Amino acid sequence: MKMTEDIRPVTYLKSRAADLLAQINATHRPVVITQNGEARAVLQDPESYEQMRRAIGLLKLIAQGETDVQAGRTVAADAVFAGARRKITAPGS
Numbered sequence: 837m838k839m840t841e842d843i844r845p846v847t848y849l850k851s852r853a854a855d856l857l858a859q860i861n862a863t864h865r866p867v868v869i870t871q872n873g874e875a876r877a878v879l880q881d882p883e884s885y886e887q888m889r890r891a892i893g894l895l896k897l898i899a900q901g902e903t904d905v906q907a908g909r910t911v912a913a914d915a916v917f918a919g920a921r922r923k924i925t926a927p928g929s
Contacts (some may be wrong), residue, residue, distance in 0.1 A: 844868070853909075861881045866878045866884070867879045
């Protein structure tokens with residue numbers, strides 16, 4: 837993050853919205869919008885936002901998996917593969 841470019845007051849957003857959007861889409865860096873010196877919002881380009889959402893989704897799956905492991909809700913890999921082989925080779929599959 838470049839402090840001078842990536843943190844802007846809300847008045848800058850109001851007066852130079854098109855310039856700010858062009859910067860965000862060119863750099864793919866989010867911009868923090870401040871009001872009265874405090875962070876109030878973050879603007880981000882759509883591509884980076886979607887990448888972030890996908891990454892968060894994967895992290896949630898990993899966290900769920902860790903919870904399952906800690907709770908003992910696991911199946912041995914050889915049992916999983918054996919079951920898959922049975923389903924693949926079963927008549928009518």
